[in-house]
Amino acid sequence: MSSTNHQVRLAARPSGLPKLSDWSFTEEATPAAGAGELVVDVSYLSLDPAMRGWMNAGASYIDPVEVGDVMRAGAIGRVSASEHPGFAVGDHVYGAFGVQEHAVSNGSEVFKVDPSLAPLPTYLGALGMTGMTAYFGLFDTGKLQEGDTVVVSGAGGAVGSIAGQIAKIKGCRVIGLAGGEEKCSWVVDDLGFDASIDYKTEDVRRALREHAPQGVDVYFDNVGGEILDAVLTRLARGARIVICGAVSQYNATEGVRGPSNYLALLVARASMTGMVVFDHAAGFGKAAAEIAGWMSEGRLISREHVLDGGVSAFPEALMKLFTGENIGKLVLRVGD
Amino acid sequence: MSSTNHQVRLAARPSGLPKLSDWSFTEEATPAAGAGELVVDVSYLSLDPAMRGWMNAGASYIDPVEVGDVMRAGAIGRVSASEHPGFAVGDHVYGAFGVQEHAVSNGSEVFKVDPSLAPLPTYLGALGMTGMTAYFGLFDTGKLQEGDTVVVSGAGGAVGSIAGQIAKIKGCRVIGLAGGEEKCSWVVDDLGFDASIDYKTEDVRRALREHAPQGVDVYFDNVGGEILDAVLTRLARGARIVICGAVSQYNATEGVRGPSNYLALLVARASMTGMVVFDHAAGFGKAAAEIAGWMSEGRLISREHVLDGGVSAFPEALMKLFTGENIGKLVLRVGD
Numbered sequence: 001m002s003s004t005n006h007q008v009r010l011a012a013r014p015s016g017l018p019k020l021s022d023w024s025f026t027e028e029a030t031p032a033a034g035a036g037e038l039v040v041d042v043s044y045l046s047l048d049p050a051m052r053g054w055m056n057a058g059a060s061y062i063d064p065v066e067v068g069d070v071m072r073a074g075a076i077g078r079v080s081a082s083e084h085p086g087f088a089v090g091d092h093v094y095g096a097f098g099v100q101e102h103a104v105s106n107g108s109e110v111f112k113v114d115p116s117l118a119p120l121p122t123y124l125g126a127l128g129m130t131g132m133t134a135y136f137g138l139f140d141t142g143k144l145q146e147g148d149t150v151v152v153s154g155a156g157g158a159v160g161s162i163a164g165q166i167a168k169i170k171g172c173r174v175i176g177l178a179g180g181e182e183k184c185s186w187v188v189d190d191l192g193f194d195a196s197i198d199y200k201t202e203d204v205r206r207a208l209r210e211h212a213p214q215g216v217d218v219y220f221d222n223v224g225g226e227i228l229d230a231v232l233t234r235l236a237r238g239a240r241i242v243i244c245g246a247v248s249q250y251n252a253t254e255g256v257r258g259p260s261n262y263l264a265l266l267v268a269r270a271s272m273t274g275m276v277v278f279d280h281a282a283g284f285g286k287a288a289a290e291i292a293g294w295m296s297e298g299r300l301i302s303r304e305h306v307l308d309g310g311v312s313a314f315p316e317a318l319m320k321l322f323t324g325e326n327i328g329k330l331v332l333r334v335g336d
Numbered sequence: 337m338s339s340t341n342h343q344v345r346l347a348a349r350p351s352g353l354p355k356l357s358d359w360s361f362t363e364e365a366t367p368a369a370g371a372g373e374l375v376v377d378v379s380y381l382s383l384d385p386a387m388r389g390w391m392n393a394g395a396s397y398i399d400p401v402e403v404g405d406v407m408r409a410g411a412i413g414r415v416s417a418s419e420h421p422g423f424a425v426g427d428h429v430y431g432a433f434g435v436q437e438h439a440v441s442n443g444s445e446v447f448k449v450d451p452s453l454a455p456l457p458t459y460l461g462a463l464g465m466t467g468m469t470a471y472f473g474l475f476d477t478g479k480l481q482e483g484d485t486v487v488v489s490g491a492g493g494a495v496g497s498i499a500g501q502i503a504k505i506k507g508c509r510v511i512g513l514a515g516g517e518e519k520c521s522w523v524v525d526d527l528g529f530d531a532s533i534d535y536k537t538e539d540v541r542r543a544l545r546e547h548a549p550q551g552v553d554v555y556f557d558n559v560g561g562e563i564l565d566a567v568l569t570r571l572a573r574g575a576r577i578v579i580c581g582a583v584s585q586y587n588a589t590e591g592v593r594g595p596s597n598y599l600a601l602l603v604a605r606a607s608m609t610g611m612v613v614f615d616h617a618a619g620f621g622k623a624a625a626e627i628a629g630w631m632s633e634g635r636l637i638s639r640e641h642v643l644d645g646g647v648s649a650f651p652e653a654l655m656k657l658f659t660g661e662n663i664g665k666l667v668l669r670v671g672d
Contacts, residue, residue: 061603061634229594243602258565258594266579266610267397 005030007070007100008314014055014276016253017322022055023071023315033081040077040093040109044306045314046124047330048158049075049222049321050195051162052250061276071099071314074129076113076120077335087112099314101334106250109176111284118302126162126295126302127288129277134163134220134243135287136280138170140217141273142242146171149212150181151231154222155196156183158245158329163220164193165300166291166320172218175211177204177227179324185233191301204230215268224249225257232261235268243274251322303328310334341366342483343406343436344650352589353658357518358391359407359651367440369417372444376413376429376439380642381650382460383666384494385558385657388586397612407650410465412449412566413671414458423448430459435650436671447620453628454638461665462498462638463488463624465613469580470499470556471623472616473507477609478554478578482507485548487567490558491532492519493581493657494665498627499556501531501636508554511547513540513563513662521614522663527637540566551604553576560585563595568597571604587658639664647669 004027011024033039050120054072055239056066065072073095084107087093095110097103098277113123115288124130127303138144138308139161150167155162155176163207164187176187184196206228208216221228224246231241251257280287294300305326310333317332340363347360369375371662390401390408401408408453411433415423420443422428431446433439449459460466474480486503490496491512500510500523500549512523512532520532533543540563543553551572557564560582567577585592601608630636641662646669653668 017571057604061605160570224599235560243599245602246599249599256596256599258596258598260592260594262594262598262608263560263582263585263592263610265608266581267395269397269610269615271607271609272598272601273607274599274605276602276605279605 002326003030004028005100005102006311007098010065010067012160012204013057015252018052018055018315018318020315025312033083033104035083037081037082037106038087038106039081040075040095040105040110040335041099042075042077042097042101042103043079043092043336044076044121044124045099045311045315045332045334046074046129047321047326047332049245049250051318054321062278070247072096073099074124075103075290075334076123077103080207084288092120094128098279100309101311118295119304120301121304121306121329121331124160124331125304126291126300129331130158131291131302132280132284132287133159133275133277134166135240136277136283137220137242137244137269138163138166138218140280141275142220142240144170144172144218147156148172148217149214149236150218150220151175151177151208151216152220152222153177153227153231154245154247155187155193156180156324156327157222158326160220160222161191161303161328162291162300165191166294167218168192169299173212175208177216177223181329199227202324205233206214208234215239220244221246224259225245228259229261232259233263235270237268237270239268241270241272243272247322250316252325291335304331304333305329306333338404339366341436341438342366342647343373343434345406346401346403347389348403348406349393349496353389353587354391354651354654356651357480361648363461366438369419373418373442374415374420374423375417376411376425376431376433376441376446377416378411378413378433378437378439378670379428379672380412380457380460381435381647381668381670382410382465383653383657383662383668384465385581385583385586387654390659398453398614404433408432409435410460411439411670412459413439416506428456430464435647437647448475454631455640456669457556457640457642457665458592458638460667461494461640462627462636466494466665467627467638468500468616468620468623469495469611469613471627472613472619473556473578473580473611474499474502476616477611480508480554480574484508484553485511485572486554486556487544487548487552488512488556488558489513489563490522490581491565492516492663493558494662496556496558496650497523497527497639497664498636500519501527502630503554504528504530504629505630507636509548511544519663535563541569544570548651551575556580557582559583560595564595565597568595568600571600571606573604573606575604577608579608583658641665642667642669644669
């Protein structure tokens with residue numbers, strides 16, 4: 001265990017895209033485990049578009065990160081000291097350990113993971129919150145049915161790539177929206193989507209007309225903005241829109257763009273429903289087991305895009321989510 | 337039966353508020369009833385904000401009225417001639433007879449009404465599509481529960497005034513949004529709403545904070561626009577927004593205003609769902625009987641705002657819906 005704990009803290013609430021000056025870099029002595037506590041050496045940090053929202057003040061589905069606090073992040077690590085009866089040194093665990101090298105925890109909402117079943121970063125991808133978000137977004141919020149036409153935005157990203165694959169496994173027609181040829185080819189050629197649309201070069205409405213001639217039954221939305229408005233024009237009767245995120249809007253400085261085609265909900269008798277993965281914690285075990293089964297059968301791929309550089313690389317790594325540079329789940333390696 | 341049938345036809349598709357020149361006034365010989373047909377002398381026309389949508393080209397939940405056609409309108413009338421086995425001369429009926437004095441019909445989607453049970457205009461109000469919209473919007477789309485905090489916009493209008501009363505009967509706390517003191521007083525003093533907010537003079541967000549301190553469980557939206565955005569800031573966890581209409585947007589010439597606070601759906605795990613009353617036709621009989629029961633018990637008031645002037649007054653009458661001059665259900669008297 002290193003004796004120094006490097007950390008990244010929120011230094012200021014960003015306006016628009018986070019700047020380097022919105023972060024501070026601190027170091028502390030690595031904490032010791034008190035009674036009932038464990039210390040975790042962080043191995044991999046999860047990078048999520050939702051982090052941008054946590055940096056804002058105000059009520060949301062989770063408390064904001066306060067200025068001066070270590071930035072919140074989901075992470076996989078290894079227990080290096082434990083005074084907690086449920087965890088032993090050497091256990092691999094998932095928890096919200098934050099952007100730091102070592103974290104002390106009381107074990108609440110910390111879950112053991114098994115590195116013999118999957119590489120550690122996969123527990124931030126298909127077998128982690130990413131997979132859970134896709135799974136419960138589709139089934140619980142999206143009420144996915146076999147035969148549905150499903151559109152997924154951010155299809156080359158973490159949640160979108162898993163959501164589309166699950167919909168395929170469930171016998172749906174799946175169309176992925178992504179930016180750039182590489183992601184668009186990947187979701188069709190490697191993930192088995194029926195079609196992809198490159199929103200950077202294609203007319204999305206026209207492409208949706210072509211690929212979803214009967215309309216869209218489920219839209220799994222990770223991006224918001226113009227793409228949400230385009231999909232609204234192609235809803236099938238009774239369509240379900242899952243509002244999982246809106247990465248196109250998180251850095252907006254002039255207010256969020258509302259979906260001006262929302263009256264399509266009336267025309268199509270459709271719904272638009274927000275979801276937050278944490279609500280489904282009771283079902284995570286079963287869902288992860290099902291996803292693991294699909295992975296072992298070769299029917300579902302979890303791709304992680306692993307960056308190096310440790311915690312000091314976090315600010316730059318986060319930006320890749322907003323420039324769309326990642327393919328699959330973006331992860332920052334902090335330790336081994 | 338008069339031998340001349342005066343009609344109002346769509347002459348041009350309006351941009352923004354309909355102008356007089358968007359209408360043409362025609363007269364024809366009153367039709368005769370062919371085999372299987374009936375002729376109806378129109379008594380009262382229903383005036384509905386949705387009519388503005390029917391005047392636009394393009395796909396919607398119902399075919400547009402074509403330029404040159406008699407304007408579509410729900411109406412109550414009296415059968416003046418019948419070659420249809422299901423209808424006799426003298427029967428009072430509801431149907432989409434259009435803005436004209438006499439209509440010929442094959443009897444499809446024509447329903448008998450009983451003038452001994454309620455005044456004829458009430459069959460366009462609480463006992464007609466107005467009441468059905470409120471009823472199915474609340475129960476089916478809004479999944480109303482006893483104890484919910486319910487916000488209704490257009491509360492002084494046809495559907496809103498009925499929706500709020502039904503929610504009160506079902507044990508909910510009801511807050512009405514309306515324009516002007518007269519409507520705001522009416523919904524509280526006469527209809528029994530718990531509170532009203534005058535959107536023309538009050539800060540809607542602040543007033544909602546005061547009147548719905550625990551948040552809004554069901555929002556029955558007839559107006560869209562700024563008010564929808566304001567209510568989105570006050571959603572309770574699991575809230576249901578019923579998109580029934582958007583009268584503030586129907587005459588927009590620069591595009592509909594999308595709800596920029598729609599990400600509140602995610603924060604609140606809330607839904608926004610469109611509804612169209614015609615989908616619920618199988619349940620109309622039971623719903624109308626229930627509403628009639630509440631009326632006979634004095635628990636629900638159907639107020640109709642009846643205009644005179646015959647079909648030629650239709651263009652001006654329609655405008656009253658967009659200037660908000662009506663209280664309750666706006667109806668145009670055409671005959672007796």
